[in-house]
Amino acid sequence: MNLPLEDKIRERILLLRRFLYHLEWDWPNEVKTKVLGYLGLPQTQSVNLEDLVKKLSDAQLERLIQLSPVKDYYTFRGKHYTVRKGGIFEPHGSWEEVKNVAKQILKVHGKKGYALLKTLTEISEAPFEFIAAKASEIYGDRFYPSRLIAELRDKWDLAWEVGSRQYPRWVMPEEVKLAVSEVLAEFEAAPIPPLRTRDAEQEFLEVIRMEDEFKNYLSSLVKERLEETVKFGRELSPQYLINYLQDLYGPTIFFDHLLSITQQYSICDVDVVTEDGVKALSVGFNLALFGEPGTGKTFATKDMVLG
Incomplete structure (x- = not known):
């Protein structure tokens, strides 16, 4: 069987260790007996997971997940495979889903969300006190993330509570x-x-939200309207834009909107002069900002941006 990437093999190993950790036990057990019986393999004391996953098809992997006694409790959201609660196996990854969740946490909780996520990505497993201390160090102030880590567990499935009740x-x-x-x-x-x-902090989070919205729009454009957009860009010219604006606003008012577009989408290296005609400086700046008061700069800009 030809697996495309070595990380896919590693992910399969993680998957089996999540749902069928019994296979690595040195002593006989019911789960191991069922799995080896299904695969037609001898009932050996130990199972080498790396050797095993290289031989499995996705259909066999799905069947093995169904044999797991913990399939109703665990999930798996990898780059190549997904398993929902109940052992629902999907032969594709769910990293985009995970990334969207992480972005949502950053939008809502800002630097505190960052500090906790950063901590959890850098540790294997740890008691809450250690996590709180490390997150506080990253945050730069005392931070007790009891509610936030519970939210990551209950709402986002990005944090799991393991160990015993006495030593969670x-x-x-x-x-x-x-x-x-x-x-x-x-x-x-x-x-x-x-x-x-x-x-x-809220304003900073709003900026992050808007940047993410812009990136998502660009991603959608590339996926769904790339050829159409490239064609439009190749055909667009200054004269095309002038003709378009004149058709909309007439031969006089159109110039306000043309300046507005210049202000929005281009930087002009211009000379700034005084009333006496003396050059004060040269600066890369938007020409539209130098219009006289009352000439419609703000109106034209809002009209173009808002429609």
């Missing part, structure tokens, strides 16, 4: 860590200004 520990599912880390890297790439007030 927290962990992020291994297969989603890289997807979450990619989202965090985008968050880190944008400089985070000092956010001293709640309003400032």
